[in-house]
Amino acid sequence: MSAAPPLRRTPPSRASSASARRSTIRRPQLFAAWALIVPFLIVFAAMFLVPLGYAGYLSTFTSQLVGGEVFSGLANYSRALQDPSFWAGLGRVAMFLFVQVPIMLVIALFIALALDTGRVKGGKFVRLAIFVPYAVPGVVATLMWGYLYGTDSGLIAQLFRAVGLDAPTLLSPQNILGSTMNIVSWEFIGYNMIVLYAALRSVPTEMYEAAEIDGAGAWRTAWSIKIPAIRPAIMLTIIFSVIGSFQLFNEPNLLYSIAPNAIGSDFSPNLYAYNVAFKNQDINYAAAIAFLLGFLIMIISYVVQLATARKERLS
Amino acid sequence: MTLATPSPLVSSSAPTRKEASRARGKRPVERDKRRSSVLTIILWMTLAYFLLPLVWLFLSSTKTNGDLFSTFGLWFGQTFALFDNVGQLFTFQDGIFVRWMGNTALYAITSAVGAALLATMCGYALAKYVFKGRSFVFALILGAVMVPLTALAIPTYLLFSAANLVDTPWAIILPSLVSPFGVYLIRVYAADAVDDSLIEAARIDGAGEFRIFTTIASRLLAPGIVTVLLFALVSTWNNYFLPLIMLNNPALFPATVGLAQWQQAATGGGGAQVLFSTVLTGSFVSIIPLVVAFLFLQRYWQSGLSTGGVKG
Structure with missing residues (x-):
């Protein structure tokens, strides 16, 4: 695949070509632009905006034994905010945000920086091998780790016994959160590493060379030049990890069958919404929880962006 | 490199x-x-x-059900049972596993091709045409990147059950066609990969806007398109939540939902006896296609990915 070479030689002078284009925009172009955009917008509206609106609408009703569905305003929301199950799930998500996400991203960043130095033997193989778990479905990953965790004959227990130690109870109520975090990290370290690595490869070389001439070591170069240069990519991985933490569902739902005592119906907010909707048949309340979750994620993503933007301005 | x-x-x-x-x-x-x-x-x-x-x-997946729990996990068991296990996997319950893999492939490929096509058209237009409402459309799509798909799944289920679409393949394919991140990625990619002067030159030569898109732009965007295609493929291939709530008929299950159900049957030890070795062999077989696809297409997705990250 040779994609771009013919165009590379003439660097586009952005401002001038944009203004030239603006003055020459003609009817057929306007038509083409909308014709290309509208198909996506139609599906987007039908599969995104309409369900969102419908959830908002449903969440303002309450079904009663007598009289069916009754408009109840924000009652479902105040119920959710007072629901210990909802908060318990959010608490675990908070643990994910403050423990699992930082650990996962620091490891991913370390591996990406190490591979980017080009000093690792077989770096290409290492990079692909670490990425492979991303291609494994969450269902298979959870199922597999569930067997590995098993206290009687799981691999981890076997290894502990081989060196004469007691097997850890990784599926007990105290440890299940950490065990879940490990599964999620295993799945996504490679993906985040690849995003960060790809960003590192496109940082202009001159920036390193200047630092090297000034006598900066590898650590110093990584900390003061490489990491600031890929800040947008780091932010992308943070936001995606935040969204991922709120979506937690597959892992607890599957671990439930092998550790029913350790995982309740409210392990994560998403699992709780699912159980409310399909086990308790309380659609309206489930809609309110789903809506509230989406709202929370938007706020947190916005705060993350704002914090990063401010740091950029300060430095 | x-x-x-x-x-x-x-x-x-x-x-x-x-x-x-x-x-x-x-x-x-x-x-x-x-x-x-x-x-x-x-x-x-x-x-x-x-x-x-x-x-x-x-x-x-090379062990018998007994060896699975009695032999060391990182070495072969007493008997090499890989072929027995695969045979068992493909014939169990009238070979429903083959059907599940077929469903997974159907849902994933249809959704990925559709999502990549829609995202490419929209992203290219947002990058290369200046028109009124452009920034509003882009802001709307960018905001949607933040909304978790699983938060949408329950509302979508309610909507689909009102429209009688639940328990059909459409219930999986239609929601998977929307990839706001794909639009974002193509938009960023197109801004650099497709030169404005090239478009101008094609216009002067008399090429229509759609011809420019289908013959010139789509070729220049190829690495970006493959990236969007591959990641849409993975997200549908690996999806569990959406098919779990949308489908009741086992004949329509994708492999993820089917395997999860087998696993529950195996641990529950209920009426339909499923062997652990069958579940694990199925798990192993189900991950092969995606791992192979990623390894073979790596040069495309690796270059496509760097765009989204750098300019993010």
């Missing part, structure tokens, strides 16, 4: 490392020669964490 595609990602005057290495000949190669044994050892040790579970999964 593994990125075979000349990356049109950084169009500023600063050369990327690759261009620099081309220009300056040997110097960066010398730099690469200075291997660090500490880093090499650390990274190769982390490989154990990422690969041993998969090695275990492969070895488990």
